[in-house]
Amino acid sequence: MPPKTAAAPARAATEPIIEAVGLGREFTVTEGPFLRRRKRTVSAVRDVDLTVFPGEIVGYLGPNGAGKSSTMKMLTGILSPTQGRVRVTGLEPARRRTRLAARIGVVFGQRSTLWWDLPLRDSFELTRHMYRVPAADHARRLAELTELLELGPFLATPVRQLSLGQRMRGDLTAALLHGPRLLVLDEPTIGLDVVSKSTIREFLLRLNAEEGTTILLTTHDLGDVERLCERVVVIDQGRLAYDGGLAGLRASVPAPRVLVVDLAEPAAPLTVEGARCVRVDGPRQWLELSDNPARVIAEVAGRHEVADLTLREPDIESVVAALYRGAVAGPG
Structure with a gap:
């Protein structure tokens, strides 16, 4: 893609695009019978420190x-x-919300920003006026995004007639037209x-690689x-439980590795120190490891005729589930 038409001036690459320190949000809720209602304070977010630099793609995960x-x-x-403070693209979001809107794009999967009864092209034109994007820049940018997201056949279609996938591509385009x-x-x-x-x-991935757009997604x-x-x-529960790479997340949580053993012939469940047989399907057996894989593999191969062996690392879904259950006490 050619250089985008950013609404904000260029900044030093080392300045965070998101910087939150001790960030917190409390809500007051009213509960109890009508004549005996009482108020209490609920902390939705507590003491969150988060720094995101330009060009990062960060997944923000958590249970409902x-x-x-x-x-x-x-x-x-x-x-x-x-509680605390936060700056996004150098601005305090709540105080400079209008100015911030020109520097960020937002897409909510369940809520569209497009006009329901208008053709997709008209929604994009209204978006141009909202962000005051020059017509020539808008036309160039729209042409790029239309090609990349394959929107050409749907530009004249009312938004209400689009499939969910087509609408999501339209929402992404609308969020990115102002660069x-x-x-x-x-x-x-x-x-x-x-x-x-x-x-x-x-x-x-292409947007991030070619334009350096920072992406934060839940x-x-x-x-x-x-x-x-x-x-x-x-x-x-309102607090950061982990901040780091996927590899580090896997290493922080005691989710077991699994050794898949293909024997030459079907056999009874294998009994090996440091491993537990969790599944048998004909000659294939799954061993959940609690010891050094090399030692388990050597023992299995020494006692049985083995056709194949595969060591499977824990998938990210099981790792995050273990983290939600409290397997890790704090940030990584």
Whole structure:
């Protein structure tokens, strides 16, 4: 892609695009019978320190109710923090929300920013006026995004007639037409088929590589995380539980590795010190490891005729599930 038309001036590459220190948000809730109602304070987010630099793709993960949405709303200026401070592209989001909107793009998987009864092309034109993008820049940018996201056949189609995958590509285009430095995505592939997911993931990787756009996404689809994110931040019960790479996350959580053994002939479940047989299917057996794989492999091969061996690392889904269950006490 040619250079984007950024609304904000260029900044030093070392300056964080997101910087949150001690970030927190409390809510007051009313509960109890009508005549005996009482108020109490609930902490949705507590003491979150988060720094994201230009060009990063960061996955922000957590179970439902962990504080993801509240964090995203503070980063985009929808909510004001009740604790700590936050700056996004150098601005305080809640105080400079209008100016911030010109520097970031936001896509919520369940809520479209497009006009339901208008053709897709008209939604993009209205977006141009909202962000005051010059017509020539808008036309160039729209042509690029239309080609990359294969939107040409749908530009004259009313948004309400688009499939979910087509609408999501339209929402991504609308969020990027003004050339934001930061793209915030909330469940960008939710409900999409495999082909649509792949299209969006590949587009986001290209956007990041060619334009240096910083991407922060929340998702429950761990395929998004494994394909897109070198760094993940996990929040649970309002506090950060992990911040680091996928490899480090796997190493922090005691999710077992599995040795898949293909024997020459079917046999009874293998009994090996440092391993537990968890499944048998004909000559194939799955051994959950609690010891050095090399020692287990040597013992199995020494006692049985082996056709093949495969060592499987724990998948990211089981790792994150273990983390949610409290297998890791704090940030990595």
